[in-house]
Amino acid sequence: MIVQAYFQNIKYHIFEELNASTNSIYVAVAWFTDLSLFNILCSKAKSGLDVQLIVVDDNITRACSIDYSKLVDAGGKLFLIDNETTGTLMHNKFCIIDGNVTITGSYNWSLKAQSNHENITITKESLDLAEMFTSEFKRIKIQYYGKDPLKKFDGAIICKRLTIIDNLIQLEEFSEIHNHKTKLVEYELSNEVINIICALENSDYTNCSLKIREYLIRMQSLTVFGEADLEQLKWQIKYLEIEIISLENEKSSIEKLISDFVHSYTIKFGELILKILNLKKERLAKEGKEKKSKEYEDAERSYKEKEKEINEEKDKNIEELNDTEKEELKQKYRKAVVLCHPDKFTDDETKAKAHKIFIELQDAYSKNDLNRIKEILEKLENGIYDIGESEKINKRESLIQRLNYLKERVALLNIQIEKYRKEKTYRNIISIKNMDTFFQEEKERLEAELKDIQNEQ
Numbered sequence: 001m002i003v004q005a006y007f008q009n010i011k012y013h014i015f016e017e018l019n020a021s022t023n024s025i026y027v028a029v030a031w032f033t034d035l036s037l038f039n040i041l042c043s044k045a046k047s048g049l050d051v052q053l054i055v056v057d058d059n060i061t062r063a064c065s066i067d068y069s070k071l072v073d074a075g076g077k078l079f080l081i082d083n084e085t086t087g088t089l090m091h092n093k094f095c096i097i098d099g100n101v102t103i104t105g106s107y108n109w110s111l112k113a114q115s116n117h118e119n120i121t122i123t124k125e126s127l128d129l130a131e132m133f134t135s136e137f138k139r140i141k142i143q144y145y146g147k148d149p150l151k152k153f154d155g156a157i158i159c160k161r162l163t164i165i166d167n168l169i170q171l172e173e174f175s176e177i178h179n180h181k182t183k184l185v186e187y188e189l190s191n192e193v194i195n196i197i198c199a200l201e202n203s204d205y206t207n208c209s210l211k212i213r214e215y216l217i218r219m220q221s222l223t224v225f226g227e228a229d230l231e232q233l234k235w236q237i238k239y240l241e242i243e244i245i246s247l248e249n250e251k252s253s254i255e256k257l258i259s260d261f262v263h264s265y266t267i268k269f270g271e272l273i274l275k276i277l278n279l280k281k282e283r284l285a286k287e288g289k290e291k292k293s294k295e296y297e298d299a300e301r302s303y304k305e306k307e308k309e310i311n312e313e314k315d316k317n318i319e320e321l322n323d324t325e326k327e328e329l330k331q332k333y334r335k336a337v338v339l340c341h342p343d344k345f346t347d348d349e350t351k352a353k354a355h356k357i358f359i360e361l362q363d364a365y366s367k368n369d370l371n372r373i374k375e376i377l378e379k380l381e382n383g384i385y386d387i388g389e390s391e392k393i394n395k396r397e398s399l400i401q402r403l404n405y406l407k408e409r410v411a412l413l414n415i416q417i418e419k420y421r422k423e424k425t426y427r428n429i430i431s432i433k434n435m436d437t438f439f440q441e442e443k444e445r446l447e448a449e450l451k452d453i454q455n456e457q
Contacts, residue, residue, distance in 0.1 A: 002124040010107050010120050014095075015040065017122060021097045023179040024050040026137045028092040031056060033064040033110040038071070045076035050183070052077040054140055056090050060110075081144055090140065096133050099178045100125060104133070127178055134182075153188045156235070159219055162196065163239050166212045169205045170246035171334045233399040240406035244343050247413040249334050252365065254420045259366060261429050263313050268439060270310035272446050277303040279453045319368040332373050333365045339380040343409055346402065 006013050011034065018025060018040045025044055032038065032055045045051040053071060055061060057080035061068075071078050081090040095103040105120035107113050123129055161180050168176050181200050184193070192215055199208035216239060281299040321329060342355040357376065364372035378384075420426055432438045 001126040001129075003121065005105075005119060005121045007117075007119050010105075010118060011037070011114055013120065013122065014103060014107075014109070017095075017097055017101055017103060018044065021049060023098045024052075024096075024182070025098075026052050026096045026134060027109070028054040028090075028094055028137055028140060029109045030089070030091050030093060031060050031108045031110045031113075033060065033066060033112075034114075035066055037109050038066050038068075041076060042071055042074040045071060045074035048075070051075070052079070052137075052141075054079045054081060054090070054092070054137065056080075057082045079141055079145055081140070092136075092140070094133050094136075096130050096137065099130050099134065099182060100127065100175060102126065102130050102133050125175065127175060131178075151187045153190070155219065158184065158187060158189070158193060159216060160235065162193070162212045162216060163235075163242060165200070166209050166216075167242045167246070167338075169209045169212075170242075170249060171338070172331065174203075174205065230396060230399065233396070233403060237399065237403055237406060240403070240410060241341075241344055244406065244409055244413065245338055245341050247410065247417065248341060249337060251413060251417050251420070252333075252337075252362070253330075254417065254426060256366065257429060258420070258423075258425055260318075262425075263316060263318055264439075265442075266310055266313040269442065269446055270306070270313070272443075272450065273306055274303065274310065276446065276450050276453060277306055279450070283453070283456065316367065318366075319370070321368050321370065325370055326368075329365070329368060329370045329373055332370075332377050333361065336361050336373065336377040336380055339377075343406065 014037060018037065021044055025041060027041070032053065041051050041053060051071065051074075053068075053076065055068070055078075061080070068078050068080070093105060093108055097103070102123045103120055104123075105118065107118040107120045161184050165177055165180050168174070168180070177200060181197060184197060189197070192211075196208055196211045196215065199205075199211060277299065281296065281303055284296040284299055337358075340354050340357045340361065342351045342358055345351045345354050357380070361373070361376050363369075364376065
């Protein structure tokens with residue numbers, strides 16, 4: 001959680017937060033006469049954000065230069081509170097942005113407030129606090145205007161929203177899910193979708209993801225591909241692209257788990273194992289019996305293979321990271337994968353550019369190069385990498401061809417992941433309950449083996 005109080009340049013800080021919004025803005029202030037801040041709300045509403053304003057309906061509001069109906073015209077919602085009728089003053093001064101940022105304090109969003117001694121506090125990354133203020137915002141609306149009527153069930157919109165939620169779960173961007181859940185509950189929902197929302201509210205993300213995919217597959221099966229319209233085909237393609245990225249992340253996680261373990265084990269015990277192999281080889285050489293010649297060749301080969309493996313692992317220069325850095329590495333890697341995975345693109349030139357960046361990304365990830373991962377992600381987010389946009393496909397035949405290609409990629413990734421899961425190395429690694437204890441016991445075992453061989457010499 002990030003908390004910052006401001007006593008000067010208050011309007012500037014409010015402006016910055018509003019300008020950065022991407023999903024929703026809920027404002028409840030007694031007096032709102034600042035036209036420039038109001039214009040931001042209108043602009044955000046026009047761009048599709050859920051913008052709602054609660055303000056006192058009194059002489060100050062009526063006399064100011066703002067035409068509040070423009071917010072409604074822009075797609076926002078306006079709630080005027082008549083204090084004279086209710087006998088209660090709506091004196092709140094708070095704002096919730098994207099369900100994650102809360103602005104509170106003494107500052108009214110008025111021209112006069114700029115010359116007063118006022119304050120605001122901006123709190124970020126506190127979902128609980130934002131939820132409390134959102135609940136209060138809704139309570140005020142209900143008290144004076146009643147509950148908002150639910151929107152009619154829209155299967156296409158709900159499927160798209162669920163697809164986004166599932167993608168956020170795979171990326172472990174749990175803090176971003178709340179806004180999409182809030183959008184869902186504005187609709188009339190089936191029991192199946194209500195159960196998905198219940199799983200979200202209980203933070204049962206694994207079960208929730210499974211339920212979402214089952215629901216989406218069932219919804220897809222209701223449409224025969226031969227009769228599907230273009231938008232339906234595009235939606236199915238988008239879902240498969242997301243699934244590919246999810247599977248790619250799972251595959252990368254397994255590969256990294258194995259490679260990190262092999263690297264750590266080899267660096268810790270490689271030289272010790274070489275000593276053991278060398279002593280075994282020397283013992284066989286001293287015996288000098290013909291029947292032992294094949295055993296000696298095997299021992300010589302094992303020694304050389306282990307020596308090569310140790311040198312290769314040493315040359316990798318994998319950086320040591322603490323737990324916090326490891327988590328940051330994983331999160332930023334996954335964000336970057338979403339932006340540059342080659343299967344997101346259709347034309348060969350764009351795909352080739354994306355593939356090159358994707359290989360660089362995987363290489364940095366394998367080496368724990370957090371700084372390089374950050375650099376790649378920053379360039380992707382800021383459009384510095386000249387990947388370009390994927391070619392827009394609108395022809396039905398091309399869409400079906402693209403759909404079939406993505407299905408094959410999903411099937412292949414599932415096969416690769418299943419193969420990894422069956423490998424003995426992977427099964428051995430995931431069976432280790434405490435890695436520190438395992439390495440300590442392994443050190444003791446190898447040292448004891450070395451001692452026994454030395455005593456036999």
